[in-house]
Amino acid sequence: MVSRLAAIDDGNIIRAAFFALLIGTASVLYVDFRELALSEPAALAPALTPILPPADPGSGVEGRPMPHITSSPETLDAPLAITLESGGDLKLAGTIDPGSAIRFRTEIEQRGEYVKTVVLDSPGGSVMDALEIGALIQEKGLATKVAAGNLCASSCPIxxxxxxxxxxxADSAIGVHQIYAASLGEASRDAMAVAGVAMADAQSTTAEITRHLTKSGVDPALWLHALDTPPDRLYYFSREEMQRLKLVTQLIEN
Structure with a gap:
């Protein structure tokens, strides 16, 4: 028995543990939604869809040092601004609002031959727009960067x-937290059905994020920290974690 266990590849063990945690998280979500639906059905009346809310850079996880963020609150709160800068840098600054991916694609189509690096300073926002922007970056083979004092949180790390x-x-701030369900504003008569759809969408989105990370060569275990961290908090990665999880290919010392 011991020899059989020793023969199991460590990577397979980690992957099995990762997917077991996903299943466990989904089960807990379902129980929570079910109890809420039975006790307060009106609370789940709107249809729900998973998003990553823009993060408060001051909401660090207890016990972890707060990064020094110099980005202005006005910049972070504003809808995503896309600016072509010198040296082939395309800067994305602000909240990833719905429609950001369309604006990003338009910019790449118009001036893509000049763009080499996408520079990020964002508290996050729409996860679907983040995935679409990320897919285009992968397709074009562009580099990404988070500069000193800048923030990349919530859906921005995608x-x-x-x-x-x-x-x-080394002086940037990169952090993640849980997906949560937000209202689309559509009425629903069946709170349990709404809860089930929200849970299914959250699982589907988590799977898509995991595939996206894997395609870039990033360790999908990175997203375990998002699953563990409430939506009103942030898990900031240390420089050691960024390197170990292959989130960075180069850590810039300032």
């Missing part, structure tokens, strides 16, 4: 992880 080269300053 974009950052898409780069062929991923450069991050």
């Amino acid at each position: 974009i950052f992880a898409s780069g062929a080269e991923r450069l991050a300053s």
